[in-house]
Amino acid sequence: xxxxxxxxxxxxxxxxxxxxxxxxxxxxxxxxxxxxxxxxxxxxxxxxxxxxxxxxxxxxxxxxxxxxxxxxxxxxxxxxxxxxxxxxxxxxxxxxxxxxxxxxxxxxxxxxxxxxxxxxxxxxxxxxxxxxxxxxxxxxxxxxxxxxxxxxxxxxxxxxxxxxxxxxxxxxxxxxxxxxxxxxxxxxxxxxxxxxxxxxxxxxxxxxxxxxxxxxxxxxxxxxxxxxxxxxxxxxxxxxxxxxxxxxxxxxxxxxxxxxxxxxxxxxxxxxxxxxxxxxxxxxxxxxxxxxxxxxxxxxxxxxxxxxxxxxxx
Amino acid sequence: xxxxxxxxxxxxxxxxxxxxxxxxxxxxxxxxxxxxxxxxxxxxxxxxxxxxxxxxxxxxxxxxxxxxxxxxxxxxxxxxxxxxxxxxxxxxxxxxxxxxxxxxxxxxxxxxxxxxxxxxxxxxxxxxxxxxxxxxxxxxxxxxxxxxxxxxxxxxxxxxxxxxxxxxxxxxxxxxxxxxxxxxxxxxxxxxxxxxxxxxxxxxxxxxxxxxxxxxxxxxxxxxxxxxxxxxxxxxxxxxxxxxxxxxxxxxxxxxxxxxxxxxxxxxxxxxxxxxxxxxxxxxxxxxxxxxxxxxxxxxxxxxxxxxxxxxxxxxxxxxxxxxxxxxxxxxxxxxxxxxxxxxxxxxxxxxxxxxxxxxxxxxxxxxxxxxxxxxxxxxxxxxxxxxxxxxxxxxxxxxxxxxxxxxxxxxxxxxxxxxxxxxxxxxxxxxxxx
Numbered sequence: 001x002x003x004x005x006x007x008x009x010x011x012x013x014x015x016x017x018x019x020x021x022x023x024x025x026x027x028x029x030x031x032x033x034x035x036x037x038x039x040x041x042x043x044x045x046x047x048x049x050x051x052x053x054x055x056x057x058x059x060x061x062x063x064x065x066x067x068x069x070x071x072x073x074x075x076x077x078x079x080x081x082x083x084x085x086x087x088x089x090x091x092x093x094x095x096x097x098x099x100x101x102x103x104x105x106x107x108x109x110x111x112x113x114x115x116x117x118x119x120x121x122x123x124x125x126x127x128x129x130x131x132x133x134x135x136x137x138x139x140x141x142x143x144x145x146x147x148x149x150x151x152x153x154x155x156x157x158x159x160x161x162x163x164x165x166x167x168x169x170x171x172x173x174x175x176x177x178x179x180x181x182x183x184x185x186x187x188x189x190x191x192x193x194x195x196x197x198x199x200x201x202x203x204x205x206x207x208x209x210x211x212x213x214x215x216x217x218x219x220x221x222x223x224x225x226x227x228x229x230x231x232x233x234x235x236x237x238x239x240x241x242x243x244x245x246x247x248x249x250x251x252x253x254x255x256x257x258x259x260x261x262x263x264x265x266x267x268x269x270x271x272x273x274x275x276x277x278x279x280x281x282x283x284x285x286x287x288x289x290x291x292x293x294x295x296x297x298x299x300x301x302x303x304x305x306x307x308x309x310x311x312x313x314x
Numbered sequence: 315x316x317x318x319x320x321x322x323x324x325x326x327x328x329x330x331x332x333x334x335x336x337x338x339x340x341x342x343x344x345x346x347x348x349x350x351x352x353x354x355x356x357x358x359x360x361x362x363x364x365x366x367x368x369x370x371x372x373x374x375x376x377x378x379x380x381x382x383x384x385x386x387x388x389x390x391x392x393x394x395x396x397x398x399x400x401x402x403x404x405x406x407x408x409x410x411x412x413x414x415x416x417x418x419x420x421x422x423x424x425x426x427x428x429x430x431x432x433x434x435x436x437x438x439x440x441x442x443x444x445x446x447x448x449x450x451x452x453x454x455x456x457x458x459x460x461x462x463x464x465x466x467x468x469x470x471x472x473x474x475x476x477x478x479x480x481x482x483x484x485x486x487x488x489x490x491x492x493x494x495x496x497x498x499x500x501x502x503x504x505x506x507x508x509x510x511x512x513x514x515x516x517x518x519x520x521x522x523x524x525x526x527x528x529x530x531x532x533x534x535x536x537x538x539x540x541x542x543x544x545x546x547x548x549x550x551x552x553x554x555x556x557x558x559x560x561x562x563x564x565x566x567x568x569x570x571x572x573x574x575x576x577x578x579x580x581x582x583x584x585x586x587x588x589x590x591x592x593x594x595x596x597x598x599x600x601x602x603x604x605x606x607x608x609x610x611x612x613x614x615x616x617x618x619x620x621x622x623x624x625x626x627x628x629x630x631x632x633x634x635x636x637x638x639x640x641x642x643x644x645x646x647x648x649x650x651x652x653x654x655x656x657x658x659x660x661x662x663x664x665x666x667x668x669x670x671x672x673x674x675x676x677x678x679x680x681x682x683x684x685x686x687x688x689x690x691x692x693x694x695x696x697x698x699x700x701x702x703x704x705x706x707x708x709x710x711x712x713x714x715x716x717x718x719x720x721x722x723x724x725x726x727x728x729x730x731x732x733x734x735x736x737x738x739x740x741x742x743x744x745x746x747x748x749x
Binding site for chain 1: 507508509510511512513514515516517518520584585586626629630631632633634
């Protein structure tokens with residue numbers, strides 16, 4: 001694996017290798033000394049064109065625990081409005097000798113362009129590009145589901161429902177492909193206004209109310225997506241936050257309709273009271289906080305396989 | 315006076331073989347063989363197709379305002395190399411071509427350079443803002459003799475403004491040239507809305523945003539009895555609407571670009587902004603429908619929508635990049651590839667699609683798109699349909715290099731272009747004849 005850009009291209013064996021490696025990484029994090037020497041001498045750049053403190057510190061922690069040198073490069077704003085272009089930034093990082101670039105960008109495709117533009121030689125790890133993909137988020141989601149429901153196995157026979165703004169969600173896009181590759185059935189739950197036109201080839205079902213999803217499927221994991229308030233008011237994607245909550249929100253009643261073993265997930269940050277009630281977020285079924293911890297292990301695995309994978313294989 | 319030129323054994327319109335004599339800017343003889351006058355330049359045109367000089371109804375020359383992307387001079391050279399003898403320069407310059415002063419300047423600069431006749435298209439509304447009609451009458455009666463008006467790049471969106479424009483241009487028998495795009499349905503749009511955009515996470519530009527405006531404008535043109543020309547048709551649905559409108563007798567004409575006849579939205583998977591264009595590249599089904607519509611005459615003409623952009627406007631994130639691609643030098647090769655070599659059209663059809671019909675719509679048919687016959691102006695293009703070439707972006711004459719065809723082989727090209735008998739482009743092998 002040279003880059004990690006999208007889950008669509010990830011084979012089942014690659015995905016399982018990342019998850020297995022993440023399991024090993026997680027085990028090392030139980031030790032007293034959590035730092036591994038694996039990536040000593042390697043430089044990892046966190047290149048963030050969009051604010052995301054959570055994702056950045058997760059990658060930073062992952063890289064540091066592998067003993068890599070970490071440079072945080074915050075390049076806010078678009079290349080049109082201000083600052084230097086993606087190309088110039090890439091050339092700068094190349095000149096500084098980045099072995100891996102973790103990139104978060106507001107533009108769909110920016111990670112792909114960095115990897116294929118011929119501007120830099122290091123590995124590119126997509127930490128979220130526009131409304132396209134966020135592979136490590138879906139890997140940590142898969143890791144979390146697997147840990148609870150299918151230790152050591154794949155996700156065959158499990159059903160995962162993803163609820164919310166699918167149209168603008170890189171988390172949904174990443175998960176649809178990855179979870180399906182791992183054998184799970186994916187159900188998207190969203191108002192028709194937030195389902196992309198052209199979704200037909202996606203390997204998943206689509207329903208338009210959470211109740212319908214709860215009635216129709218035996219859901220093993222329920223993933224609530226963050227809904228941005230501005231999509232309701234200015235965007236006109238649906239009438240009001242209240243109506244959204246009523247039809248798509250996970251409240252106590254709906255929580256109790258899930259099977260006993262079902263997991264409640266959220267990529268964060270949550271809008272409590274909008275897409276998820278406090279009761280659901282804080283319930284024993286919620287693995288939301290654990291997802292954050294698992295994120296570090298998965299990102300360690302991804303960095304390790306990108307940067308040390310070939311050496312390790314020899 | 316310039317030396318007489320004899321063109322021997324050319325395939326006129328890809329059909330009959332004949333020889334031509336050009337003197338003083340005119341075709342003075344068309345015959346099986348012509349006698350070579352003293353001092354004449356002789357061109358052996360065996361295997362070459364002679365077409366009337368090509369006429370582009372849709373060109374962006376960027377001057378004034380964005381001379382870093384293209385100038386009237388570099389664009390004229392690109393046009394001559396592509397086989398064109400006339401181009402219609404769109405109004406979205408800076409300042410906008412919405413006054414007699416700007417259109418006269420553009421027209422004169424074209425004449426001064428002399429490689430191609432540059433006909434300015436006037437803006438429909440002041441500053442392309444869609445609010446107030448520009449002084450179209452002044453542009454029409456200016457030295458530039460403007461007959462086509464367009465806010466190209468932006469749709470004339472307000473139906474009342476569109477109606478008034480359609481009515482107003484009747485004064486001088488002009489036509490409104492529409493960039494059909496519902497603005498509300500395409501806010502922030504990046505590419506064709508469909509399966510590829512859904513996967514790539516790029517905001518969609520739905521087909522209906524074009525089709526609804528095409529339908530509206532056809533109905534408006536019918537209502538007020540005016541002529542409307544629809545630019546860069548890109549969807550199968552638009553084709554159906556144009557077909558319907560023509561059957562109904564509405565005075566509507568339509569164009570298709572070479573890129574919409576060859577490329578699809580699949581190319582966006584590279585996230586390479588060279589493939590970002592407005593209207594966007596559509597699906598294979600749309601490409602097939604457009605080709606069929608060109609073949610059956612529903613679409614009247616091929617136009618390039620040649621849109622040069624400086625490298626910094628393309629070497630960036632897809633969403634930050636400008637819309638548009640070069641087209642003047644590659645159009646003929648692409649059209650040969652998608653229409654002639656596939657049997658969908660003959661060279662005779664190409665003469666109609668790329669010269670005669672655009673000259674008529676642009677009302678320059680007294681000078682361009684004329685028959686290859688005695689007494690006619692010697693505006694001619696010689697095409698070598700066997701001269702395959704691989705497109706090298708940096709080698710193009712345009713100042714910009716944003717072609718989507720870099721590295722692609724095209725089957726043929728213009729090897730000579732004559733404007734009023736003067737060679738404006740000569741392939742290396744023909745240059746010797748003029749030495």
